[in-house]
Amino acid sequence: MTRCYGGIDLGGSYIKAGLLSENGEIIEKTVVPAEVDRGTSSLIKNLRSIGKILSESAASNACELRAIGVGSPGTIKFPEGIVTGATPNIPNWVGINISEIFTDFPFPVLADNDANCMGLAEAMFGAGRGTANGFYLTVGTGIGGALIIDGHVHRGASFCAGEFGHMVFVYNGVKCKTGRLGCLEHYVNAAGLIRSARKYARKYSGSVLRGHKLDVVEIFDAFNKGDSAAAAAVGENAEMLGTAIGSVVNLLNPEVVVVGGGMSQGGAGYIDLIRSSVLKYAFESTTLNLKIEAAKFGNDAGWIGAACLNIG
Amino acid sequence: MTRCYGGIDLGGSYIKAGLLSENGEIIEKTVVPAEVDRGTSSLIKNLRSIGKILSESAASNACELRAIGVGSPGTIKFPEGIVTGATPNIPNWVGINISEIFTDFPFPVLADNDANCMGLAEAMFGAGRGTANGFYLTVGTGIGGALIIDGHVHRGASFCAGEFGHMVFVYNGVKCKTGRLGCLEHYVNAAGLIRSARKYARKYSGSVLRGHKLDVVEIFDAFNKGDSAAAAAVGENAEMLGTAIGSVVNLLNPEVVVVGGGMSQGGAGYIDLIRSSVLKYAFESTTLNLKIEAAKFGNDAGWIGAACLNIG
Numbered sequence: 001m002t003r004c005y006g007g008i009d010l011g012g013s014y015i016k017a018g019l020l021s022e023n024g025e026i027i028e029k030t031v032v033p034a035e036v037d038r039g040t041s042s043l044i045k046n047l048r049s050i051g052k053i054l055s056e057s058a059a060s061n062a063c064e065l066r067a068i069g070v071g072s073p074g075t076i077k078f079p080e081g082i083v084t085g086a087t088p089n090i091p092n093w094v095g096i097n098i099s100e101i102f103t104d105f106p107f108p109v110l111a112d113n114d115a116n117c118m119g120l121a122e123a124m125f126g127a128g129r130g131t132a133n134g135f136y137l138t139v140g141t142g143i144g145g146a147l148i149i150d151g152h153v154h155r156g157a158s159f160c161a162g163e164f165g166h167m168v169f170v171y172n173g174v175k176c177k178t179g180r181l182g183c184l185e186h187y188v189n190a191a192g193l194i195r196s197a198r199k200y201a202r203k204y205s206g207s208v209l210r211g212h213k214l215d216v217v218e219i220f221d222a223f224n225k226g227d228s229a230a231a232a233a234v235g236e237n238a239e240m241l242g243t244a245i246g247s248v249v250n251l252l253n254p255e256v257v258v259v260g261g262g263m264s265q266g267g268a269g270y271i272d273l274i275r276s277s278v279l280k281y282a283f284e285s286t287t288l289n290l291k292i293e294a295a296k297f298g299n300d301a302g303w304i305g306a307a308c309l310n311i312g
Numbered sequence: 313m314t315r316c317y318g319g320i321d322l323g324g325s326y327i328k329a330g331l332l333s334e335n336g337e338i339i340e341k342t343v344v345p346a347e348v349d350r351g352t353s354s355l356i357k358n359l360r361s362i363g364k365i366l367s368e369s370a371a372s373n374a375c376e377l378r379a380i381g382v383g384s385p386g387t388i389k390f391p392e393g394i395v396t397g398a399t400p401n402i403p404n405w406v407g408i409n410i411s412e413i414f415t416d417f418p419f420p421v422l423a424d425n426d427a428n429c430m431g432l433a434e435a436m437f438g439a440g441r442g443t444a445n446g447f448y449l450t451v452g453t454g455i456g457g458a459l460i461i462d463g464h465v466h467r468g469a470s471f472c473a474g475e476f477g478h479m480v481f482v483y484n485g486v487k488c489k490t491g492r493l494g495c496l497e498h499y500v501n502a503a504g505l506i507r508s509a510r511k512y513a514r515k516y517s518g519s520v521l522r523g524h525k526l527d528v529v530e531i532f533d534a535f536n537k538g539d540s541a542a543a544a545a546v547g548e549n550a551e552m553l554g555t556a557i558g559s560v561v562n563l564l565n566p567e568v569v570v571v572g573g574g575m576s577q578g579g580a581g582y583i584d585l586i587r588s589s590v591l592k593y594a595f596e597s598t599t600l601n602l603k604i605e606a607a608k609f610g611n612d613a614g615w616i617g618a619a620c621l622n623i624g
Contacts, residue, residue: 075597084597085597133469147563149461149466150461150464152462154461154564155565156564156566156598157445157566157598157601157602158565158597158600158601160562160565160595161564161565162563162565163562163598166595167559167560167562168555168556168593170483171552178595180593187483240483243480243483246480247478247479247480248479250475250478250479251459251474251476252459252466252468253467253469253470253473254468254469255469281492283475283478283490285387285396285397285470285472286470286472288470289470290469
């Protein structure tokens, strides 16, 4: 019987889940509302139902479900599966042992931080496939990161590694939402791009962005159609993000940098601008063989990576 | 017969070397001029003589010399020992295979980058002893770094990892000597401390630093005696350095941060200021068990770490 691995990606709004073959092929996938506002026991119930759906789905696909992995926001003690650090997206989540939610299921359940899962998915079967050392970042409302070192997720001493968004970018700069001054996140996240697009829309009279409320999708649409204000805003964003990535490349000298998250779907032109900026800031010796790629799995990276926790 | 390991630290001015027991005890050490201006073949000759001195020294200490390690500036392909990246301190050094210099010696010779050796020395027998994940930095004329991850030196895809000094600290900031804008090194190295001390010496009329040319030793002496201008300059330096370290702590979540290099000899008060600044910038979840220490081995860290390349 073919083996398969279940993955569950717990988000503030939705739970995404699916079955993965051991070669990384998607066998089946599903999305259900997370309903986190209904409280912890309701959420636990939803996770258990997803576990059962995955079990049934494996049976109907004639697969042997070997294990399930869960990706969750917050800090997750690995491999124990305990939520040790809070996430604003899921109230009262600290202290929960995610693995124990499934203790009566007939296979092991591992849990890890969701950004780590996304990095692992891309490293094993996505844009970082074939590399052992990679830097995986997500750019959207927040800026996240995951590090794969010597083929393993680098979780850090207290399972908190990867906080790329809260590296200093402008010493004594603008206050970020965590209270720190000058964190990268403030400058390059979705809100930063929108601020910048508004600024340039006022400046360029021919821009289609003028007078609009603006969101990231609209800005990237305009960028991909050659709008001048969008080009200036996206260019500024990519220049900053690429410099920060180049700075991490100087520190870690990875084989691959993979850019994921909502904004990475802005298209190849955006990734090209980021790449140019990385190559400008990072030492040439670190970039000669460096690959800089858009993430492959988009919204599926979380559950795919969670499934990967149990593969290999 | 007791086993011992030779270490050689090649610098632009001196070659430091010694014998280490497998428990990290110093058996013997020596320093000779490097005479790099006499050219590559002279330098190779000097390294071979040091190798012979270590062999004789082992014999006279009734030790079996099992191997020698060499720490060198520049990028070193490990474990091959080939210099693949230039260093301004040793002309024409690229392309040399350091291990092959000793090919007729009756034991293996490994070579690695000197900052990696310093990190390894501190990780195995110094301030990072007992930890598997550490960030080791040196602060002096330049800012260097080494990463120990899961008990191993993280050298990176092209053996260039650890360039802490060329992480971005002020986006679009002051041009550093490599041409990049806003690199950390410009702000916190010895020259940066001296600039800052001059500024505060003009401001504080009671300062002993007023009207002096100033060097790092003098500034730290004054700091340790409570001089107001020195306190302001050292405080500013430690605040910046600690923020940058905190930023790396957010990314890597190490167990220990070890501060070495010339400026780390500024005393416990300097390390205390750096520690406060790290704790202010890094997430609390990353610092609960984080140790921030001054390096233990000072000028001996290079050769001790080179010897460590062959231990364990």
